[in-house]
Amino acid sequence: MQPDNFKNEFFGIGIQNGKTPENLGVLWRSAQNLGASFIFTIGKRYAKQASDTHNAVHSMPYYHYDNFQDFKTHLPKGVRIVGVELDENAASLETFEHPRRCVYLLGAEDHGLSKDAIKESHFLVQFSSTFSLNVAVAGSIVMYDRTRQKSRS
Template sequence: MVVNNLEQGFFAIGIQNGKTPENLGVLWRSAQNLGASFIFTIGNRYSKQASDTHKAVGAMPYFHYDTFDDFYAHLPKSALLIGVELTEDAEPLETFKHPRRGVYLLGAEDHGLSNQAIKKSHKLIKFSSALSLNVSVAGSIVMYDRNTKGTVVY
């Protein structure tokens, strides 16, 4: 089998200023099941997740960044940062074309993404719902959508 490195993709998912360790653990478990290459947190850090029953944090790379600037400085080359946020100009997930190399960033349910994260995101996506979703549910839906649709070259 010949592998074309330019056609290979990866994705990662993480939370900025996550509110509860349970949400983080559920997101990690979904990330492992849905093929994420790595997971990350920005801001709050939790050492143990009771809801990470598959021990995803031990099965894939986990990165923690104290600040958004630190995270952004370590964004993988050629990866697009995709913010998940209910903003006026965010693309609906239903029509969004996922990039081959994407890093998805979610905000905590009570504050969402920081203004800095919104401005620095290459793409913003949202759900067609009137209210925000639980962060681990939203992240799981994004990853499932990516797996179902596949990716395109950006």
Template sequence: MIDNFENEFFGIGIQNGKTPENLGVLWRSAQNLGASFIFTIGNRYAKQACDTHNAVKSMPYFHYDNFEEFYKHLPKGARIVGVELTDEAENLETFHHPRRCVYLLGAEDHGLTDKATAKSHFLVKFKSELSLNVSVAGSIVMYDRGISKPRQ
């Protein structure tokens, strides 16, 4: 992964993404909302059918076979922000986004793995009665970053 950034950056990706449509929509949002790179972990995905802006060809895209490979290639100084609906997660509404981070989302049907949750530097959630579509959840997090409080 990229490891020489002078200022702030963020990447966003999905662990074990469920559908190509969700990936494509997330990539399009990432391109529109200022992500530096996008990624997938695991082999549960296919061609990103809804990536109408071709974000995969417009910004760095990385694929990792498993979480260990992803973690080993984490950019220097980056913090993992896991997006997970758990009691331990901090509310997005009061969260101060790190200057350099990677937002990690899980598939709607399984969420993040236990290992990914344990290795995340931060866990965030937002007000929602039920889990949301992964591309919607990722878009909300990136939008909040763009309008948010000063970075840590």
């Protein structure tokens, strides 16, 4: 899908079965700084903690879904799921064209995305890295790449 100059764009970012609340706070602070429209969790719930120093959860919409099917059922029409996962079928982030309307879905550091999430994602992306990265760092890199692509269009 072409970026189409990112007209009428929006994106959200979230974590499936996040392992630590600190990572959620850091990811959400990055989301607020890098232009996300909303944040979400699937599985475990968000708990306020010191790493959300900008109080992003009160500055943008936050959604919680009990499981992946609940999440998928409640996506806005036309939104594409971009799974961020080390997977042999994943496209390289360095050449990926971000959809205008999408959600970036990250998995927990210890288990990654569920099989259902991988199967149901419209796109899978990964970036050059020797090892798996912290979920907040990985999400920040993806959002930064989106911002860079937007500025080039």
